[in-house]
Structure formats: C-alpha cells, structure tokens
Amino acid sequence: EVQLQESGPGLVKPSQSLSLTCSVTGYSITSNYWGWIRKFPGNKMEWMGYISYSGSTSYNPSLKSRISITRDTSKNQFFLQLNSVTTEDTATYYCARSLNWELCFDYWGQGVMVTVSS
Amino acid sequence: DTVLTQSPALAVSPGERVTISCRASESVSTLMHWYQQKPGQQPTLLIYLASNLESGVPARFSGSGSGTDFTLTIDPVEADDTATYYCQQSWNDPPTFGGGTKLELK
Numbered sequence: 001e002v003q004l005q006e007s008g009p010g011l012v013k014p015s016q017s018l019s020l021t022c023s024v025t026g027y028s029i030t031s032n033y034w035g036w037i038r039k040f041p042g043n044k045m046e047w048m049g050y051i052s053y054s055g056s057t058s059y060n061p062s063l064k065s066r067i068s069i070t071r072d073t074s075k076n077q078f079f080l081q082l083n084s085v086t087t088e089d090t091a092t093y094y095c096a097r098s099l100n101w102e103l104c105f106d107y108w109g110q111g112v113m114v115t116v117s118s
Numbered sequence: 119d120t121v122l123t124q125s126p127a128l129a130v131s132p133g134e135r136v137t138i139s140c141r142a143s144e145s146v147s148t149l150m151h152w153y154q155q156k157p158g159q160q161p162t163l164l165i166y167l168a169s170n171l172e173s174g175v176p177a178r179f180s181g182s183g184s185g186t187d188f189t190l191t192i193d194p195v196e197a198d199d200t201a202t203y204y205c206q207q208s209w210n211d212p213p214t215f216g217g218g219t220k221l222e223l224k
C-alpha cells in the first residue's frame with residue numbers, strides 16, 4: 001500500500017526557510033508525480049508544486065521565487081523548501097501522489113501543521 | 119488562475135440525495151476532481167476526471183459535468199458523509215481548488 005508521511009518543524013520564524021520531508025513507502029518516487037499542497041486556516045487549499053518521476057519540477061507561479069522541490073531516490077523521499085516565509089505561510093502542508101500529468105491526487109500524507117511566528 | 123466556486127455549506131437528512139456544485143471561471147474540460155475531507159484527516163479522492171469513481175469509494179458518490187459546471191452527487195447520504203468536499207481542476211495551470219462545501223447532516 002502506498003503511504004506518505006510528512007515530517008519537519010512545526011514552528012518557523014518569519015524570514016526563515018521552511019523545510020519539509022515526505023517519506024514514501026510502498027511505491028517508488030521514480031514513478032508518477034509527487035506534489036505538495038497546503039491548506040490554510042479557513043480551509044483554502046493551494047497546490048504548491050510537484051516533482052515528477054524524472055526529477056522535473058513544476059511550481060505554482062505565486063510561489064516560484066521562493067519554492068524548491070527536490071528528492072532523494074535512494075531514500076524514496078522528496079522535499080519542500082519554502083524561503084522567506086511570513087505569517088501567511090502558516091498552514092497544514094500535505095504531500096500527495098498523482099498517477100500522471102492530470103494531477104489528480106490519489107494518495108495523501110496525514111499533513112503537518114506549520115506555524116510561522118516569532 | 120482558474121477560480122472554482124462552491125457553496126459554503128449544505129445541510130441534509132440521512133437518506134436524501136444531495137448535489138454539491140462547483141463552477142469554474144473558465145473551461146477546465148473534464149479535468150475536475152472531487153475530494154472528501156473529514157476533520158483532522160487528509161483529503162481522500164472520490165471522483166477523478168469529472169465522473170470516474172475512485173476505487174474503493176461507495177457507488178453512492180457520482181460526478182458529472184464538463185467545461186465550467188460540475189456536480190458531485192451523494193445518493194443516498196449517510197451519517198458518515200459529514201465532511202467538507204473540495205473540487206480541484208488540473209486543466210489550467212496552476213491547478214486550483216474550490217473553497218470547499220461543508221456537508222452537515224440534520
């Protein structure tokens with residue numbers, strides 16, 4: 001069974017970088033598409049970006065200057081880095097899998113809540 | 119970005135039929151997907167590509183639509199269906215989500 005698990009600090013200071021890890025079991029990240037999605041307080045959801053089976057990436061233009069998604073295929077993990085965070089980046093962050101370019105997410109991690117505060 | 123508009127909330131009685139709508143600000147073809155999210159849990163995929171039932175999802179759930187108007191139908195509604203339902207489009211870049219419809223049972 002495909003399982004995804006996010007990990008990382010729950011508190012980040014403004015202007016610092018947010019770094020999260022998604023550990024995947026039961027499926028290789030060298031197949032399909034692996035994305036990050038966040039849900040803000042108040043329930044708005046935002047697609048942040050993905051890394052594909054080949055290592056190519058695509059990002060939401062609203063984040064393009066601050067975001068980086070990378071991977072470690074030997075550990076079957078992929079990573080989110082979001083730079084220069086503000087309080088508006090406070091959200092629950094999810095990693096998820098899409099079978100293909102249609103970016104329909106069939107497996108999700110449980111999510112990790114990240115608060116940006118001094 | 120493509121804006122997806124959903125009604126904020128609905129209240130129905132168990133056994134009834136409920137339709138949840140999602141209207142897109144521009145055509146998304148049939149690349150519309152529906153998720154259910156219960157409090158404290160991650161979203162789960164219900165319907166993909168507008169009308170395809172995800173494996174393991176009860177046949178009480180169905181989806182329809184194309185272009186700009188889409189519907190998720192639950193028939194009949196059960197108590198366990200209390201949740202927030204989100205639509206998501208992936209035809210236009212970037213993919214976007216609707217604001218969610220909170221379904222409550224009377």
